[in-house]
């Protein structure tokens with residue numbers, strides 16, 4: 001292994017930079033481009049980037065709300081107006097004040113050239129769990145790059161690197177007696193790509209030659225820890241563990257994909273939009289996200305790595321069944337998990353059934 005930084009290591013550095021409001025460089029055949037996340041951009045750096053060619057890349061979902069033209073299909077490249085300051089930028093990225101200030105346009109959108117660079121910039125900003133909006137300046141003045149020690153990524157390799165299935169290394173496992181079962185064991189897995197750690201809770205000693213009772217649970221701080229009434233996550237977590245305890249065997253994967261993969265801060269933004277009347281899917285879209293940003297391959301990879309080939313899957317989500325079947329697991333049975341319905345989450349559950357294909 002070379003001593004210098006690998007692409008994955010550079011990507012992690014770039015992610016940290018973007019979260020801090022530091023620009024990064026995407027370099028390609030057309031020369032370098034500067035990228036900065038709209039959410040964390042500072043006024044000084046925005047001023048330094050100001051140029052007639054400065055573009056704000058947003059996803060088609062955000063563009064739809066803003067009534068900007070997504071000439072590139074999945075995204076729009078809005079030319080940053082000369083008087084577009086930090087307030088304008090934040091309001092473009094963050095829908096919090098959309099209803100109070102609905103008319104932000106008209107916008108001029110770029111349609112020449114390709115948007116591959118902008119697409120890669122948005123993907124990277126998303127993996128930093130920031131709002132999916134990125135400032136992009138192609139062909140920047142050399143003085144902005146030279147000597148500024150900015151993290152540089154080869155843009156042509158970026159999309160593939162970000163889409164690659166993450167490999168998880170087992171770190172440690174230890175016994176954990178729980179209310180649901182005395183015979184609990186927690187395994188910690190760490191992705192080699194620098195992403196979030198994920199956990200497996202093994203109950204008893206499941207026979208690897210038979211289908212195991214399994215659950216893929218996505219982290220929900222509000223539901224799992226705080227007892228939120230807005231979703232059914234906490235009761236689902238406890239019911240799944242209880243069923244595994246009662247049967248004496250099972251495996252629950254606790255995947256750190258909070259808010260269906262958008263992170264807790266963005267989920268709270270979505271909750272705030274839900275208080276303005278939007279449903280769970282509409283709220284994600286207004287923020288610029290897909291309704292589900294989770295990488296379901298992680299669960300399949302973890303189960304395989306732990307030696308499981310067949311599962312009885314506790315879920316109401318047919319996408320989880322399809323994903324496991326497509327990635328080397330055999331779902332021999334889907335076990336429904338309907339618990340924790342409240343007056344406050346009735347609309348949320350109805351929306352998941354109507355729009356996300358959840359089974360009632």
Ligand SMILES: Nc1nc2c(ncn2[C@@H]2O[C@H](COP(=O)(O)OP(=O)(O)OP(=O)(O)O)[C@@H](O)[C@H]2O)c(=O)[nH]1
Pocket residue numbers: 216217218219220221231233236257258259260261262267270271280284314315316317320352358
């Ligand atoms: N973005 C967003 N995420 C939410 C919202 N409510 C709950 N979540 C997240 O949704 C995820 C729920 O995941 P799961 O329990 O795996 O649920 P599921 O995909 O509905 O499937 P099953 O529970 O298996 O039927 C968690 O990551 C929660 O944090 C919301 O309104 N917006």
Ligand SMILES: [Zn+2]
Pocket residue numbers: 220222223224231232233234
């Ligand atoms: Zn939840």
